[in-house]
Amino acid sequence: GENVEQHPSTLSVQEGDSAVIKCTYSDSASNYFPWYKQELGKRPQLIIDIRSNVGEKKDQRIAVTLNKTAKHFSLHITETQPEDSAVYFCAANPNFGNEKLTFGTGTRLTIIP
Amino acid sequence: DAGVIQSPRHEVTEMGQEVTLRCKPISGHNSLFWYRQTMMRGLELLIYFNNNVPIDDSGMPEDRFSAKMPNASFSTLKIQPSEPRDSAVYFCASSLMGFGNQPQHFGDGTRLSIL
Numbered sequence: 001g002e003n004v005e006q007h008p009s010t011l012s013v014q015e016g017d018s019a020v021i022k023c024t025y026s027d028s029a030s031n032y033f034p035w036y037k038q039e040l041g042k043r044p045q046l047i048i049d050i051r052s053n054v055g056e057k058k059d060q061r062i063a064v065t066l067n068k069t070a071k072h073f074s075l076h077i078t079e080t081q082p083e084d085s086a087v088y089f090c091a092a093n094p095n096f097g098n099e100k101l102t103f104g105t106g107t108r109l110t111i112i113p
Numbered sequence: 114d115a116g117v118i119q120s121p122r123h124e125v126t127e128m129g130q131e132v133t134l135r136c137k138p139i140s141g142h143n144s145l146f147w148y149r150q151t152m153m154r155g156l157e158l159l160i161y162f163n164n165n166v167p168i169d170d171s172g173m174p175e176d177r178f179s180a181k182m183p184n185a186s187f188s189t190l191k192i193q194p195s196e197p198r199d200s201a202v203y204f205c206a207s208s209l210m211g212f213g214n215q216p217q218h219f220g221d222g223t224r225l226s227i228l
Contacts, residue, residue: 099215
């Protein structure tokens with residue numbers, strides 16, 4: 001089955017600086033890669049996703065890049081703010097027509113004011 | 114849009130008791146997912162339904178767990194008998210399956226504690 005590895009497990013960044021979280025996946029057939037943000041005690045919320053037919057997608061301060069050859073994708077947050085502090089999860093979907101997501105282990109991001 | 118609705122939000126019960134978690138997906142969504150989240154195992158998929166039919170239940174831990182979706186607007190996850198190691202946050206999510214993958218939207222979860 002699909003295996004998703006996520007690094008780092010914790011990340012502290014000065015407010016205003018950029019944060020990068022990286023994930024690798026094992027199944028070359030994977031074609032959908034969402035990112036979720038989970039604040040303490042809250043539900044995971046989708047913040048951005050990318051499909052295998054594009055290499056990069058951006059939404060305001062958030063961007064995701066995908067390298068299918070290397071089987072890795074990354075989340076980039078620029079101009080970080082205190083409200084960006086949360087746990088971030090990447091995920092991958094291994095098969096078209098099967099909606100099963102395999103999640104990474106999460107990155108706890110702390111923005112230092 | 115009311116979002117995915119789960120009940121109860123919190124459940125505390127003694128081991129051996131039956132536990133039933135409930136979920137109402139977003140109206141119009143045709144796929145429903147049950148996840149379990151723990152510190153040790155992270156976020157793991159237990160089972161998912163498409164058009165009320167179970168598609169993948171490979172994540173269901175054992176026979177003590179069962180899930181049903183009798184109609185498009187309601188699903189249950191049942192644990193019988195419950196054990197302390199079942200303590201976790203259980204999330205339900207829904208999506209609109211179509212051409213290609215669609216975003217999954219999570220409910221607020223049920224925090225389950227088995228004493």
